[in-house]
Amino acid sequence: MGQTITEKIFAAHLRDTPTPGNMVLDIDVIMCHEITTPIAIMDLMEKGMDRVCDPTRIKAVIDHVTPPKDSKTATQAKIMRDWAKRHNIKDFFDIGRNGVCHALFPEKGFIRPGNTVIMGDSHTCTHGAFGAFAAGVGTTDLEVGIFKGVCAFRTPKSLKIEVTGTLQKGVVAKDIILNIIKKLTVNGGTDLVIEFCGPVIDAMNMSSRMTLCNMAVEAGATSGVCRPDLVTAQYLWPFIKDEYQSPEQAAEAFCRWHSDADAHYERVLTLDVSTLAPQVTYGFKPDNVKDISEMEGTKIDQVYIGSCTNGRIEDIREAAAIVRGKTIANSVRGILTPATPAIFSQALEEGLIKIFMDSGFCVLNPTCGACLGMSSGVLAEGEVCASTTNRNFNGRMGKGGMVHLMSPASAAAAAITGAITDPRRFLD
Amino acid sequence: MKQFGGPAAFIDRNDINTDEIIPAKYLTEITKKALQPHLLEDLHLEGVQFDPHSLEMQEARVLITRSNFGCGSSREHAVWALEVNDINVVIGESFARIFRQNMFNCGILAVELSKTDLDRLFALKGKVGVAVDLEREKLTATSGDATVECAFSLNAFDKKLIGAGGWLAFADANY
Numbered sequence: 001m002g003q004t005i006t007e008k009i010f011a012a013h014l015r016d017t018p019t020p021g022n023m024v025l026d027i028d029v030i031m032c033h034e035i036t037t038p039i040a041i042m043d044l045m046e047k048g049m050d051r052v053c054d055p056t057r058i059k060a061v062i063d064h065v066t067p068p069k070d071s072k073t074a075t076q077a078k079i080m081r082d083w084a085k086r087h088n089i090k091d092f093f094d095i096g097r098n099g100v101c102h103a104l105f106p107e108k109g110f111i112r113p114g115n116t117v118i119m120g121d122s123h124t125c126t127h128g129a130f131g132a133f134a135a136g137v138g139t140t141d142l143e144v145g146i147f148k149g150v151c152a153f154r155t156p157k158s159l160k161i162e163v164t165g166t167l168q169k170g171v172v173a174k175d176i177i178l179n180i181i182k183k184l185t186v187n188g189g190t191d192l193v194i195e196f197c198g199p200v201i202d203a204m205n206m207s208s209r210m211t212l213c214n215m216a217v218e219a220g221a222t223s224g225v226c227r228p229d230l231v232t233a234q235y236l237w238p239f240i241k242d243e244y245q246s247p248e249q250a251a252e253a254f255c256r257w258h259s260d261a262d263a264h265y266e267r268v269l270t271l272d273v274s275t276l277a278p279q280v281t282y283g284f285k286p287d288n289v290k291d292i293s294e295m296e297g298t299k300i301d302q303v304y305i306g307s308c309t310n311g312r313i314e315d316i317r318e319a320a321a322i323v324r325g326k327t328i329a330n331s332v333r334g335i336l337t338p339a340t341p342a343i344f345s346q347a348l349e350e351g352l353i354k355i356f357m358d359s360g361f362c363v364l365n366p367t368c369g370a371c372l373g374m375s376s377g378v379l380a381e382g383e384v385c386a387s388t389t390n391r392n393f394n395g396r397m398g399k400g401g402m403v404h405l406m407s408p409a410s411a412a413a414a415a416i417t418g419a420i421t422d423p424r425r426f427l428d
Numbered sequence: 429m430k431q432f433g434g435p436a437a438f439i440d441r442n443d444i445n446t447d448e449i450i451p452a453k454y455l456t457e458i459t460k461k462a463l464q465p466h467l468l469e470d471l472h473l474e475g476v477q478f479d480p481h482s483l484e485m486q487e488a489r490v491l492i493t494r495s496n497f498g499c500g501s502s503r504e505h506a507v508w509a510l511e512v513n514d515i516n517v518v519i520g521e522s523f524a525r526i527f528r529q530n531m532f533n534c535g536i537l538a539v540e541l542s543k544t545d546l547d548r549l550f551a552l553k554g555k556v557g558v559a560v561d562l563e564r565e566k567l568t569a570t571s572g573d574a575t576v577e578c579a580f581s582l583n584a585f586d587k588k589l590i591g592a593g594g595w596l597a598f599a600d601a602n603y
Binding site: 015016018019020021022024035036038039042043047049064065070072073075076079120121122124136137138139140141143144147148150152154186187190191220222285372373374391393394395396399 | 445447451453457470472495496499501502503524525527529534583588594595596599603
């Protein structure tokens with residue numbers, strides 16, 4: 001019997017099998033942010049265990065509320081800062097160099113095909129886009145990761161989703177993943193790794209693959225994963241050019257991680273996206289998804305473009321193409337948060353920031369902020385937000401607020417009209 | 429070994445997420461105790477008024493709910509919010525993976541039962557007490573003269589974590 005990519009990664013990192021069906025893995029990349037890490041640090045300190053397994057395997061960032069909004073968030077940042085210094089953690093990103101973790105760390109080349117990655121953040125599954133096993137964990141798992149460099153998982157099971165057909169103009173990775181979550185429901189992926197494959201995925205850039213994997217957890221999945229290929233190698237090229245002769249040769253080497261043809265899957269789904277329309281969520285669960293035509297005309301108060309799902313340069317370009325030369329509706333507050341300083345800088349260079357500012361958008365520094373209702377764009381009771389983020393839970397962006405998840409293009413279209421609008425109306 | 433069980437509180441809804449268990453605005457706290465007053469404070473149940481500070485909730489040591497409890501964010505604050513309110517067992521049809529692991533990592537119990545068994549528990553009237561026999565993987569819910577017994581099975585590794593008092597202690601001893 002052949003193996004899936006995830007089974008291959010597990011086998012290559014196996015430290016222990018404490019009981020049948022459970023595997024303790026060596027972890028290559030342990031990522032930390034200021035919301036879930038400080039309690040781990042303080043607990044280790046209290047227990048006299050304030051050590052790190054290997055400072056080079058730890059990547060740390062202050063991203064959720066940055067700059068700090070109050071003394072509590074300033075304290076969280078300080079705990080991280082002091083800890084990184086104390087343990088000589090070189091890859092620590094503070095204000096000015098910080099960005100949303102799941103956009104920043106890929107950009108730095110920290111995740112490679114075949115890696116194991118954990119973070120105290122459920123959207124860690126994003127990094128599966130690189131052909132890695134990347135899982136969100138709680139603070140205790142993170143603490144053990146920091147301290148011992150290991151993490152325990154159940155023997156992996158996989159769900160394969162083959163995406164075929166040709167996407168219509170104005171329909172993007174966000175629409176595909178929302179449609180997949182609708183089909184799987186919010187727990188259809190529990191205890192499974194979703195392997196995205198097929199010609200549509202093969203043709204996607206890394207940004208789109210990250211959007212796809214980012215929301216695997218919204219279907220309950222342990223992670224999402226894509227096959228590492230030439231696209232992966234080209235993205236990583238600045239970081240791997242000393243290891244391989246060419247991106248082609250790197251892509252060839254990545255084949256060792258590819259799932260075998262006779263690998264076992266718990267379930268296999270095929271999705272033809274040729275007739276897929278832009279997708280929008282309507283309720284308080286990410287599987288409450290409809291075609292945009294059923295939601296058109298729904299009034300909105302705020303548009304939020306950003307986050308680990310859709311705050312990358314490709315997303316900003318996609319939204320800018322619609323906003324360009326137009327003014328956002330009077331009734332709408334537009335917020336753009338490029339996910340990292342490099343993305344912000346690139347958007348400036350391409351003139352995209354000016355397009356947004358001219359249209360009436362407020363442009364914020366990179367931060368997670370409003371996505372989880374912590375800062376920088378929290379909703380008031382009864383307000384409605386068209387958002388490129390990943391969760392529409394009740395109260396997620398502010399108590400009593402309603403969040404409609406959608407693509408950057410759809411969010412941009414909503415900003416212009418003041419209501420949910422099919423972005424294809426603005427494309428020729 | 430730690431004893432599990434006690435008075436139960438019921439929450440009859442699927443897909444209760446970690447934002448509902450503890451809203452993100454409290455994630456700036458750096459002590460677990462600070463989460464105590466905020467457990468489930470914004471929970472909305474269709475057609476029923478939910479009071480997180482009811483006597484039933486205050487007395488509860490066991491929470492009985494439906495499927496996919498703890499979905500969403502990885503925040504262990506959700507488990508700590510239960511812990512600092514002295515809840516040591518959550519019983520449901522299923523749990524989100526990260527939440528379930530966080531429960532066992534903290535040395536407390538997430539017990540999965542079939543929908544049929546859960547329906548039997550939800551049918552109990554009045555004050556319900558739950559006793560958990562970890563060794564025999566059986567739980568007994570009692571309300572007045574009525575008794576419901578259910579068998580459950582724990583993942584062998586999760587059982588080890590309960591025995592060790594959590595993942596940090598287990599990992600420190602073994603790796």
